[in-house]
Amino acid sequence: MQIxxxxxxxxxxxxxxxxxxxxxxxxxxxxxxxIHSISLPPGEFGGNSIEQLFTNSLPVxxxxxxxxxxxxxxxxxxxxxxxxxxxxxVPFNKRAWHAGESCYHGNERCNDFSIGIELEGTDTDPFxxxxxxxxxxxxxxxxxHYPSITAQRIAGHSDIAPGRKADPxxxxxxxxLSSLLA
Ligand SMILES: [Zn+2]
Numbered sequence: 001m002q003i004x005x006x007x008x009x010x011x012x013x014x015x016x017x018x019x020x021x022x023x024x025x026x027x028x029x030x031x032x033x034x035i036h037s038i039s040l041p042p043g044e045f046g047g048n049s050i051e052q053l054f055t056n057s058l059p060v061x062x063x064x065x066x067x068x069x070x071x072x073x074x075x076x077x078x079x080x081x082x083x084x085x086x087x088x089x090v091p092f093n094k095r096a097w098h099a100g101e102s103c104y105h106g107n108e109r110c111n112d113f114s115i116g117i118e119l120e121g122t123d124t125d126p127f128x129x130x131x132x133x134x135x136x137x138x139x140x141x142x143x144x145h146y147p148s149i150t151a152q153r154i155a156g157h158s159d160i161a162p163g164r165k166a167d168p169x170x171x172x173x174x175x176x177l178s179s180l181l182a
Pocket of ligand 1: 035165
């Protein structure tokens with residue numbers, strides 16, 4: 001997997017630009033990966049509702065849950081779907097809106113210095129092998145491109161927003177990720 005250094009986009013990903021992003025603070029060092037899980041409607045896989053959420057185009061009337069979330073204005077840099085395919089929504093040098101109120105090792109506002117990776121999934125179900133395979137290639141590419149990101153600086157959303165967020169959840173196998181990266 002390769003990152004286009006001028007566009008700050010994955011060459012292998014479909015790019016669907018999200019309006020839910022802005023500039024990082026001046027001089028921000030990108031040094032953290034944040035792993036999330038998401039499924040829309042909750043517990044259902046497939047479809048393009050996540051893409052619609054991140055582009056503020058969720059069809060409000062299609063599901064009761066959409067009425068609660070359609071105005072959220074959120075995004076992530078990258079989504080890895082159940083089949084391992086990748087969609088990018090925000091160039092890596094820009095600030096995606098994925099972490100919310102958060103803190104990592106004493107540093108607040110993690111969106112400023114992190115890259116957000118969403119895995120299509122729930123807080124309890126296992127993820128697909130194809131998703132781990134893509135994630136590992138993505139992490140390797142990001143570590144190479146952004147030297148301040150290391151295998152030790154990968155956190156779950158639940159780690160940086162404890163009590164408020166539970167994703168990626170018990171179905172995410174951190175040991176498996178570590179061994180695949182080793
Ligand atoms: Zn999350």
